[in-house]
Amino acid sequence: MAVPKRKMSRSNTRARRSQWKTTAANLTSCPSCKADKLAHTACPSCGAYNGRQYAEALRTVNEL
Ligand SMILES: [Zn+2]
Numbered sequence: 823m824a825v826p827k828r829k830m831s832r833s834n835t836r837a838r839r840s841q842w843k844t845t846a847a848n849l850t851s852c853p854s855c856k857a858d859k860l861a862h863t864a865c866p867s868c869g870a871y872n873g874r875q876y877a878e879a880l881r882t883v884n885e886l
Pocket residue numbers: 852853854855856857865866867868869870
C-alpha cells in the first residue's frame with residue numbers, strides 16, 4: 823500500500839476539501855424600501871439598484 827513520503831504541511835492539512843465550509847450570505851438593507859437584500863444585486867422587493875429601477879425585478883414582484 824502506498825505511504826506518503828513527506829509530512830503534510832499544516833497549511834495543506836487545513837486546506838483539505840473536507841474543511842471547506844459554507845458561510846452565510848451578506849445581507850444589506852435596501853436604501854429605498856429597507857428590505858433585506860444581497861449586496862451588489864437589485865432589491866428583490868422593489869427592483870432598485872444604484873438609484874435605478876430594473877424591470878426584471880419588478881416583473882418578478884408582480885408575479886407574487
Ligand atoms: Zn428595495
